[in-house]
Amino acid sequence: MVEYHHKNRYCKAMQRLNHHHLFVFWTFAKTSSFTKTADSLSIAQSAVTSQVKLLEEALRLKLIDRTNPRRPQISEDGRKVLEYADSIFESSRELINWATKGSLSKKRTVRIGAISGLSRNFQFEFIEPLIKEEGVKFDITTGDQENLIQMLSDHRLDVVLSSRNADPDHKIQLHSHVITKSPLLFVIAKNAAPKSKKEITSLLEKHSIFIPGRHFEAKPELDAYLEKFKAVRIAGEVDDVALLRILAMRSGEIVIMPEMGVRNDIESGTVQVLSKLTTIEQRFYAITRQKKEPNPEVKFLIMKMKD
Template sequence: MEPNDLFFRLNRLNYHHLYHFWWVGRLGNLTRAADQLHVAQSAVSTHVHRLESALGQTLFDRQGRALQLTEAGRVAMRHAEEIFQSGAELVGLLSEGKEGRTRDVHVGAVSTLSRNFQEAFLSPLIGSSDVNMTLSSGRLDDLLKALENHSLDLILSNTAVTPGAAGIRSCQEIARQVGSIVGPPRLMETSSRVSDIDGVPLLLPGRSSGFRASFDLYCRRMGVTPVIVAEVDDMAMLRLLARDSNFAAVLPKVVVKDELRSGMLVEYGELPDVYEYFYAITEKRRYDKPVILELLRQLDDVHLHQSMRASE
């Protein structure tokens, strides 16, 4: 874009109008926004209309008295927040000597997902001085709703979601790890392959997980029936039970990488064709946050796969 074109477009963007839009977007109501700004409702409405005209986009869906942000409105809202945050930082820098410019990124993780895997995948953000990351955990259905509402930028999941459903653009496999039987030293014989677990007491993942379904299929194929000590949906809890009980557990090694490294637990053997899959879920949007694109771009290099191998 030529400098003159950029100046013309910025000159059309009235920051006073943007500020009024920001208040309406926060409150979802013209009257309440006008009360906060101590101006007439008609003035706020006029400023929002003028901003929409300047941007060439409809920013609100008007549903009676309620105003819902459109996709363009949510993008404008996010940038407005960053603009006003930058203004506050400028004032803080010049008046108090404090500085800091951060990019916000909101990640959701399915509550049953390995914490060790989350740490490995998100390490580029955790170590970045210019990224303010929030990480929330919950049920996949709830996280998908938050993603659709633009409250989340990315979901990490161990369950696949059909691409295209509910506006979802991509459910990308980002890693997988073969399952193993692990437990206290000297509890079982160690081997390169566990082929006979018939009657062996085991701690297992919950039946709702794809990993558990893969393990059950393996048992049927091998004609074995393990003794189920407990079934645990939460991988963090399964990790604690594997560490503190006197039973072996079936899980991906990334979950207990620290215990394996220290010798607190040992691997008795891998389970062929029993995999835990890890997915990154993003929504179809016209405007993607660069920080999310940067994070997903790591899948083209060896960072994550090295992190996974380090746990083996």
């Protein structure tokens, strides 16, 4: 009798869970806009709000924080529901693919965010294990860290690659995985390099330098180190590692930058290393939503980078 009642309660719960209402909520989560959701689904905005409310009533959960009517936000419970919705609608896509094409495709998409200016070498090394994986593809979105973290929070991304740690005060719990570190180098174009080895102090008397900008995590340590050189002339501070690389190759001046961003040019002989800072380094992060286990593919990529 107890087992019967348990099954009966489960069946009633399943009846209350309207998958169409769940799909409307899932679509809303991608836009954070009732208007855009209505346009996307070709239904009235009033239908969107009413169907989301019906889902909330069925689950007995508050899925959307409507404190600010102009900017409704997904609640903590809403984000948990989205994790289940992602799985449900991924399975639905596989079912439709099997029904229409006669084969069950399990190809998954890893949605990656990368902050603007992030080392291309780092990005490539992260996605490299996926390149020959037939069952997985990847999408990469670039942008500023704040927007990418918001997309991660809204389940529009699976991971954010960054050279900066996640803000600990963010409204949802995030986990920053340190997956690799890169020492800072003093580099210069090969054709502007001294013919014989010289101390960095004497070189700084003849050259201006370009250094990482204010978003560099170890900026205080770098600034303190440079204060030891009386004649140092800072020509510019740059957050974009790709631009620092171009300056290293073309400016004829000294550039301080992570080894990761200029490794290929050192190997090809285009750029020469003048000195290496072993005590100051650039950390690279994979930021995920805080839960017991990240997306399986993301977990695999993080482990590969740490090996």
